[in-house]
Amino acid sequence: MEIIVCAKxxxxxxxAELKISEDKKSVKIANLPxxxxxxxxxxxxxxxxxxxxFSGFVRVITIGSSNADTMLRMCLAKGADEAVRIDTVEQLxxxxxxxxxxxxxxxxxxxxxLILTGVQSSDYAQAQVGGMLAELLNxxxxxxxxxxxxxxxxxxxxxELEGGTKELLIINLPAVFTVQSxxxxxxxxxxxxxxxxxxxxxxxxxLGELKPKVVIENLFIPPKLxxxxxxxxxxxxxxxxxxxxxxxxxxxx
Amino acid sequence: MSEILVLAxxxxxxxxxxxxxxxxxxxxxxxQLNAKVTALxxxxxxxxxxxxxxxxxxxxVLVVKDKYFDNFNSELCQSILTKLILERKPILTxxxxxxxxxxLAPNLAIQASLPLVTDCIELKxxxxxxxxxxxxxxxxxxxxxxxxxxxxxxxxxSGVTKFEPLSKAGKITVLKLxxxxxxxxxxxxxxxxxxxxxxxxxxDVIVAVGRGIKDKENLQLVEKLASCLGGAxxxxxxxxxxxxxxxxxxxxxxxxxxxxxxxFAIGISGAFQHVMGMKDSETIVAINKDPNAPIFxxxxxGIVGDLFKVVPVLTQKINELKSAV
Ligand SMILES: Cc1cc2nc3c(=O)[nH]c(=O)nc-3n(C[C@H](O)[C@H](O)[C@H](O)COP(=O)(O)OP(=O)(O)OC[C@H]3O[C@@H](n4cnc5c(N)ncnc54)[C@H](O)[C@@H]3O)c2cc1C
Numbered sequence: 084m085e086i087i088v089c090a091k092x093x094x095x096x097x098x099a100e101l102k103i104s105e106d107k108k109s110v111k112i113a114n115l116p117x118x119x120x121x122x123x124x125x126x127x128x129x130x131x132x133x134x135x136x137f138s139g140f141v142r143v144i145t146i147g148s149s150n151a152d153t154m155l156r157m158c159l160a161k162g163a164d165e166a167v168r169i170d171t172v173e174q175l176x177x178x179x180x181x182x183x184x185x186x187x188x189x190x191x192x193x194x195x196x197l198i199l200t201g202v203q204s205s206d207y208a209q210a211q212v213g214g215m216l217a218e219l220l221n222x223x224x225x226x227x228x229x230x231x232x233x234x235x236x237x238x239x240x241x242x243e244l245e246g247g248t249k250e251l252l253i254i255n256l257p258a259v260f261t262v263q264s265x266x267x268x269x270x271x272x273x274x275x276x277x278x279x280x281x282x283x284x285x286x287x288x289x290l291g292e293l294k295p296k297v298v299i300e301n302l303f304i305p306p307k308l309x310x311x312x313x314x315x316x317x318x319x320x321x322x323x324x325x326x327x328x329x330x331x332x333x334x335x336x
Numbered sequence: 337m338s339e340i341l342v343l344a345x346x347x348x349x350x351x352x353x354x355x356x357x358x359x360x361x362x363x364x365x366x367x368q369l370n371a372k373v374t375a376l377x378x379x380x381x382x383x384x385x386x387x388x389x390x391x392x393x394x395x396x397v398l399v400v401k402d403k404y405f406d407n408f409n410s411e412l413c414q415s416i417l418t419k420l421i422l423e424r425k426p427i428l429t430x431x432x433x434x435x436x437x438x439x440l441a442p443n444l445a446i447q448a449s450l451p452l453v454t455d456c457i458e459l460k461x462x463x464x465x466x467x468x469x470x471x472x473x474x475x476x477x478x479x480x481x482x483x484x485x486x487x488x489x490x491x492x493x494s495g496v497t498k499f500e501p502l503s504k505a506g507k508i509t510v511l512k513l514x515x516x517x518x519x520x521x522x523x524x525x526x527x528x529x530x531x532x533x534x535x536x537x538x539x540d541v542i543v544a545v546g547r548g549i550k551d552k553e554n555l556q557l558v559e560k561l562a563s564c565l566g567g568a569x570x571x572x573x574x575x576x577x578x579x580x581x582x583x584x585x586x587x588x589x590x591x592x593x594x595x596x597x598x599x600f601a602i603g604i605s606g607a608f609q610h611v612m613g614m615k616d617s618e619t620i621v622a623i624n625k626d627p628n629a630p631i632f633x634x635x636x637x638g639i640v641g642d643l644f645k646v647v648p649v650l651t652q653k654i655n656e657l658k659s660a661v
Contacts, residue, residue, distance in 0.1 A: 096476060177454070181442075206472060208455060210442075214443045215446050218442070248527070248529070305471070305475065305478040311622060313632070325650060334540070
């Protein structure tokens with residue numbers, strides 16, 4: 084099994100107050116911890132699980148600056164065989180991202196039975212790259228995938244619909260799947276793995292200039308429509324207020 | 337006359353809400369552009385009634401009636417849409433940002449060589465460009481984006497557009513399908529969720545917990561709060577993914593939609609996929625240590641603080657009040 088995993092490094096913003104830069108085109112993320120995009124981490128784990136079961140080769144490709152090498156090393160430490168970075172500092176739209184990935188795969192003549200990536204990235208959440216990449220490479224695809232079972236030259240996959248329902252599909256390989264959270268439990272890298280990965284080379288690719296189709300004009304903090312009444316006065320007072328509100332609403336039983 | 341093309345969706349014998357939401361968005365933009373609105377519906381069972389309800393709200397309904405479309409089939413749908421886009425040259429093709437749209441729109445954009453903007457919460461034409469508002473970083477930042485091109489594809493988030501019925505009498509055109517069956521990707525069946533415990537949709541009080549709970553052992557904290565309120569325990573997706581709670585306890589777009597009298601969101605950031613499942617609850621209380629968490633935008637009451645400190649004190653206060661009754 085030759086597997087390509089497309090992964091992106093993203094800032095962890097769950098508990099951060101985000102600031103917008105002066106030109107209103109980007110978010111200041113310099114002080115935030117960077118990590119592999121949550122959904123891509125599931126894709127990586129699934130690739131490694133498949134490799135462990137059927138043997139094979141896992142190649143991780145990212146697009147980004149040298150900062151992303153830390154993420155690539157982590158992928159190597161967990162069990163990926165090769166890491167490739169397409170060097171850029173530009174903010175790309177989904178179209179350019181998939182175009183660069185497709186170009187790299189074609190120009191480097193990377194063979195694949197499977198390409199796995201996350202459903203979306205937690206920063207820009209466009210959910211475009213997997214589908215576009217499949218079309219550019221002219222192979223079948225499935226998105227929001229929660230289960231992959233390989234059977235010879237095809238795969239049985241479950242993809243998620245709304246409301247808890249899933250659909251079962253059979254797809255011929257090679258194919259592109261975008262992986263949904265919960266499909267597996269991503270592992271941590273072992274110390275030995277980390278040590279080994281630190282000595283591995285990261286392959287650097289440079290590709291031509293491209294123009295995005297979706298251009299950010301300005302970023303803004305979303306308007307507060309119905310801001311919650313924040314209960315203040317310290318732990319004791321706030322919880323006392325809240326319990327009496329619950330009581331007044333007749334919800335104490 | 338220019339045209340806006342809408343892809344209508346249906347599932348389990350019903351026209352999905354997103355179809356009419358897209359029609360509403362298209363009608364609004366069409367007035368601005370002096371364009372006609374056309375809806376495409378692919379299906380088999382009930383398709384005539386879907387086409388009729390759509391025709392009351394658009395100028396034309398294109399119908400593809402084939403058994404193959406009783407369930408969604410992205411490949412065939414893509415080839416039909418590409419053909420229509422190349423022939424009719426609609427200025428805009430609107431698709432829902434649903435599991436259907438996510439599967440279909442990116443491939444369609446490449447095949448039809450059109451720019452795509454996804455998960456829009458607002459859309460308008462300005463200076464002959466398509467402009468959209470999207471959310472970044474889990475809803476903490478909004479972005480106004482401009483799409484370069486002359487014709488466009490956009491996916492629109494469910495639940496952001498309000499549908500108002502129009503009383504049009506759109507013409508219904510039946511299209512002949514000349515595509516052939518594809519063999520590289522096949523729908524086999526639907527898989528329905530397994531019911532393992534309490535039906536959270538029937539509970540008046542729901543205590544929902546998110547990734548902020550950090551560990552399975554910590555769940556007992558929220559369990560205590562839930563039991564003193566006589567409520568059901570539920571969770572956001574990361575908690576269900578880790579199998580700390582059964583999958584029938586997930587609230588959100590890919591989980592359950594709930595409308596209790598009281599909904600607690602504890603250590604939940606308020607990503608739109610979660611919010612879609614609980615926003616209509618009567619009273620929403622959020623406990624989160626991040627004062628900027630988007631959940632505070634839809635909650636009625638909030639406590640900014642560490643849940644490990646807040647929840648035990650709150651549980652104790654509620655118990656005191658109960659014993660005083
Ligand atoms: C196709 C698709 C479908 C999806 N469907 C669903 C769905 O049905 N339901 C769903 O929930 N999600 C769904 N998601 C995932 C969704 O996008 C979010 O990733 C998810 O809702 C985040 O869950 P969370 O809020 O628990 O975690 P996070 O976003 O990580 O937020 C954790 C929160 O906890 C707070 N916190 C941390 N520690 C503490 C503490 N000690 N005290 C107080 N607060 C603390 C943080 O400030 C943060 O706000 C879906 C995603 C996709 C792509």
